[in-house]
Amino acid sequence: MQANVGNIDRVIRILAGLLLIGGALTGAIGAWGWIGVVPLLTGIFRFCPAYLPFHWNTCEKK
Incomplete structure (x- = not known):
């Protein structure tokens, strides 16, 4: 799995994920805030499967 x-x-991604999860935990935005797990994990692992079909890559060129 290449970054x-x-x-x-x-x-x-990490900030958005944490904000969504925090909002869900406090009840400010409801249960749908748990969708923040997706951007959080894609930010932590530096891999987004949704980028594959489009051949997108936001990593810096070497």
Whole structure:
């Protein structure tokens, strides 16, 4: 599994995931906030399966 999520994309995903999960835990946004697990995990593992069919890669070129 090759990384396809760059640094800026990674930070945005992790923050968005944490905000959604935090909102779900506090009851501010309801149960749908648990969808934040998806961006959180894709940010942590630096891999997004949704990028594969489109051949997208936000990692810096080497």
